[in-house]
Amino acid sequence: MTPDNTPCLLVVDDDPAFNRVLVRALGPRGFDTYGATDSEGALELARDHEPEFIVLDLNIGGESGLKLIRPLLEASPGARILVLTGYASIATAVDAVKLGAVQYLAKPADIDSIIRALRAEGVRPEDHAPGAPLSVDRLEWEHIQRVLAEHHGNISATARALQMHRRTLQRKLARPPAGA
Incomplete structure (x- = not known):
């Protein structure tokens, strides 16, 4: 939290335009927001600001964003991490949760869905499984x-x-x- 009790939120997405849009959209919604477009920048910001919330893209510069979950949690213990991806799958949702993420959303996701997911209690990976048989x-x-x-x-x-x-x-x- 910042001195004025505004929760800190870190957006980690390697698409600079998308990153800026999320940072700008989440700021007025009650967050002190920061954005990083690479792993090193994300870890540095996490250490400096200890965000309560982190929105993490599944793909950061061609590497798996899942690799960042543990280091981000070490830099900011107790942070609630939402993994956001354009390539959602049950396997990566389960992996993200096992590594410490609290939620997993597929892009495109609107700002309200992101905020609800960040604040939601207790994610269950099976909630993301489709009800109908898979093709x-x-x-x-x-x-x-x-x-x-x-x-x-x-x-x-x-x-x-x-x-x-x-x-x-x-x-x-x-x-x-x-x-x-």
Whole structure:
């Protein structure tokens, strides 16, 4: 908290425009906001300001944002981390929560949804699971995401594990199935 009891919020997203938009939109909603576009900047701001809330993109400069969860929590113990991603999957939602995130949202997410998610108590990864049976495309996507998470976002290692050409994997990752 800042001296005037305004909660501090850190936005970590490598897209500078999106980062600025979130920082500017969340400021007037009762937060003292800061933005970082890379891991080093995020950790430095977390150490300097000890934010109560952190909005973390799943992909930071081509690396998994999940790697930042523990260091951010070490720099700012008790912070509530929301993982925000354009490529949502059950596997990464579960991983994020296991690492210490309190919520997981798919982009696009409006400001009200982000604030509700940050303030919500107790996330359950199964809440993010679709109710209807998954399509074959969605099942493949989930499997790829799980293997990608197991290999810490390394595309080449994931392609080898899946016995798939790296370019084929990149094409599949660039086109998530409907609803992903």
